[in-house]
Amino acid sequence: MRAVVIHGPGDIRVEDRDYPELKLPTDALVRVTAACVCGSDLWPYRGVRPTEKPRAIGHEFVGVVEKVGDAVSTLASGDFVIAPFVVSCGNCPSCRNGVTVACSHRAAWGGEDEHGHYVDAGQGEAVRVPLADGTLVRVPGVTEPEAALAASLLTLSDVMATGHHAAVSAKAGPGRSVVVVGDGAVGLCGVLAARRLGARRIIAMSRHADRQALAREFGATDIVAERGADGARKVRELLGGVLADSVLECVGTKESMDQALRCTRPGGSLGYVGVPTGGPELPIGVLFAKNISVAGGMAPARTYIPELLEDVLAGAIVPGRVFDVEMPLEDAPEAYRAMDERRAIKVLLRP
Template sequence: MRATIIHAPRDIRIEERPDPVLRRPDDAVVRVVAACVCGSDLWPYRGVRPVEKPHPIGHEFVGVVEAVGDEVSTLAVGDFVVAPWAVSCGECPQCLNGVHVACDHRASWGGTDEYGFPVDAGQGERVRVPMADGTLVPVPGVTDPEEGLLKSLLTLSDVMGTGHHAALAARVGPARTVVVVGDGAVGLCGVLAARRLGAKRIIAMSRHEDRAAIARRFGATEVVAERGKAAAEKVRELLGGVLDDSV
């Protein structure tokens, strides 16, 4: 199969790799239907984070299950699945508390699992997924999504979940006032999450006109374009000097 391999900063290549196979009874093999580039993929690409050795890259993808191990109970061949950023068991105390990124048995896409077996990454044609029951999220009733739905499902792999987690951590809820700092992908998804969670007033801090427009479309009731102290003063002005409920 073909897969994306990062060798060094600004050195990414498409290479032939062995097709993944089931190595553990809790594994699944997924055919990747769509993947995207995360902002954190750009850190090693730009040299912000070192690349110690060539390895597969990509952790945001969706696809179709092609094979499952004997111990996999929640997935079947043909299921359309979302693969989240964290490879996790779903059963340890961390996972049961909803902190899958801190799973006791966590593995990383493009790295190795706790048994030393290589784990493929999302920017390739196929992926072996360890701990498939705990990692993959099946999408009921979906087998071949059209492009619009496919893009929406792909956001659930990482960025939308990150924005939603931030909103939950900030205790966003019905009738609350929310200030969202930042207009990148996570910030915009935070705006969307705040609307879904019922916030009555959502102030988005954005200095880019195109992103501010998206923030409004996602549910922002106001946009603050100022930066630094001026931004804080503008928020206080909008809120009448009263501390907002959630940031």
């Protein structure tokens, strides 16, 4: 089969790999119908995180179950499924606590499962999914979703679940004012999630016309293009002299965290989901004095998918709109370039 492999900074190739086989009775084999490139895939692509040796890449995909192992009870071949961005069992204490990203049996796409078997990455034609009952979410009543629906379902793998995690962590909800730092796909999904949770006022910080437009479509009531102290001043002005109740940090750099802290009112809540990259530790003195609470981290997508899925199937949210470009899997190198150069918000890859 064909799969995307990263060899080093800027070096993305599409290569031949063995078609996966079931290895364990708890496995499922999924034929990928859509995958995509994550903002966090750009860290190794840009060399910000090292690539020790060539490895298959991609952790977001949807597809059709081809085969299941004997111990799989909730899935059957032909089911259309969403894969969250990590493998989780569904039974350990962390899974039962809803923190599936801390599953005791956790495995990463493109890594190994707990038994040492290779797990395919998401940007490829097929994936062996360990702990399939715990990991995959079946989409009820759908076998071949049309393109727009498939795109929205694919966002539940990571980007929409992550935007939702930022919004939940920042306590976005009725009566709350919200600022979203970061106009990437996660930030835009954060806007959508904040609106879905009922936030009163949603300020998207963005300097790009196309992203501003999508932010407005997703529910942003205001756009702030300024940054730093100017940006915070603008937020305060828009909110009648007070900073925001809820701030979503959706980038993961020192600058974005600073921006988020500057925009949070005393006693406010900061939800962060940007993978910390070169970012500083959190300044406890600032948090202490302003009584700012900080929550977030890696989104437990598996936990959130059922609730978000319901709204996607009902058409209440259309997070698939974050995909502004679609390419065949073979064009993955160009997909990475387009996202790296910010010519695309998020690229959907079709194997």
